[in-house]
Amino acid sequence: MNAVIVPLSSDDFRGRIETSTLNLFVEFSFNQTSVRAESQSSLQAIARFLRQNPNLAVTLTGHTDNIGNQEDNQQLSLARAGAVRQLLLNNQIAPYRVLIEGKGEREPLYPNTDEVLRAKNRRVEISFSTLR
Secondary structure, eight states: EEEOOOOOGGGGGGTTTTSSSOEEEEETTTOOOOOOHHHHHHHHHHHHHHOOOOTEEEEEEEEEOSSSSHHHHHHHHHHHHHHHHHHHHHHTTTGGGGGEOOOSSSSSSSSSSSHHHHHHHSEEEEEEEEEE
16 A cells, blocks of 8 residues: 655745645555555655645545446545545644545546556645635
8 A cells, every 4th residue: 555756845835835726646556545654754744834834724635547446446536535634634734624535537637548657547636725
């Protein structure tokens, strides 16, 4: 159960949220939901950024590739978003600031024509928004 994201520090976000949303992605291995150790530091940087900016919230949107049935993929997408949410909660982000949703296989970024492209569709999108 693995995820990979590009390493970031909280300084990477400063001045970049001029609009209400900035999208980042956490990619997952096939049929897996947990975040790999090497990705946790990047998510911890996001948590630090959120702690420094209490007016921001995140929506975590889980996605899958098109392998398997739609119902299972819907549940898998929610579980992936939930795994990222739990890591943020474990890093002192209040639950009301972290929403999750699952899209299953309905919104691929790439055609699901080969393993490389399917892997890019197995992800959680992290969208930042301003709390109102």
